[in-house]
Amino acid sequence: MTIAQTAPTALELSYGELYARVQHFYAHHMHLLDSGAAEQWAATFTEDGVFAPPSAPEPIAGRRALAEGAREAKQRLDEIGEQHRHVLVSLALDPADADGVLTARTYAQVIATPRGGAPRLDMMCVTHDQLVVRDGEVLLRHRRVTRDDRP
């Protein structure tokens, strides 16, 4: 069995296979963030991955900074007793470009549930992502997020 067979690149996978793997990736990626697995979440980015959230004054770059940001965010939520869920839906996925980079866009719902209380739709966003497939694994290279309340 060759490496190519065990670890296909984005260019070797059919659209359906890519689409399923990206959807699974997003689910896993957000399960990690929402459960506070900050280092594992950061590892779903490339080494030099960039996250440009609407709340940060400048983009967060690299796994160390990403993990630190996720850890701090989770700590704040634990202090106020809220569980947040980042739900990425409505995935528009462009086929890989010549370099194997995938461009993806999703709608993102942030749902907050206080301990013992009712859930609320906290924020509605759009994500603009660049993804790569390395050794058969999807990784996030760049994410920009826009908020619907700030047009």
Place this chain on the structure above:
Amino acid sequence: MTIAQTAPTALELSYGELYARVQHFYAHHMHLLDSGAAEQWAATFTEDGVFAPPSAPEPIAGRRALAEGAREAKQRLDEIGEQHRHVLVSLALDPADADGVLTARTYAQVIATPRGGAPRLDMMCVTHDQLVVRDGEVLLRHRRVTRDDRP
């Protein structure tokens, strides 16, 4: 390379390929509507495509009327300063019938975010669609929408 290879019909695609393409289609379709790209949105219907929304007294038929309706809806939202998002989830997709027509059903959340305000779940609906695949491209032939608040 033959046409069949570059532009498979619904009957030639595996279920997984079809499912992925329909999910991508829905995401793209609603990104266009929600961003106000009325003509491009209308072009995701077949030439004689029909949209039977719960709000209209009778179905809207054909791309020209569809584009006009989308343009007017976007204008009203711009006037009140709201961004709406149509999120289609829970896709049940039947395999193509003998004519290559796909039957699909989704749950549809309409999420409204006022400028500077919190998002709200505005409406919960169910979509009942007929789709076709032409030249490898998914198109919407008929959509009927029911609202959960009007049983």
Place this chain on the structure above:
Amino acid sequence: MTIAQTAPTALELSYGELYARVQHFYAHHMHLLDSGAAEQWAATFTEDGVFAPPSAPEPIAGRRALAEGAREAKQRLDEIGEQHRHVLVSLALDPADADGVLTARTYAQVIATPRGGAPRLDMMCVTHDQLVVRDGEVLLRHRRVTRDDRP
């Protein structure tokens, strides 16, 4: 045509095919529950399927008990005039184990719409499922649900 071709097992399907079939399964499964098709909903479980919801004192086992629970839940909703929708999103799907059992996790939104009123996000949950593929058909063997308001 052999049986293996018409009815592949979980181990014979590609990841993309499995992912699509599980997504379709979840959509169909919840359409049945939400529309009150209690027996058909129960039949999407294996014969000895188990459902451990957060609201029940102990797990519900077997199709007869599952159908009864679904019927009673629908009756209560009809009495108060609410339509509920169970929206499973953010599917993380592990490939089949050696026995062909699939492990899946989703975020689950329960959306309630009173007759003539506005929808509300009623509950935010996480589902933890074991699924099997029998005669080409996905079936639910075990579901455990956790609620975000009860950490």
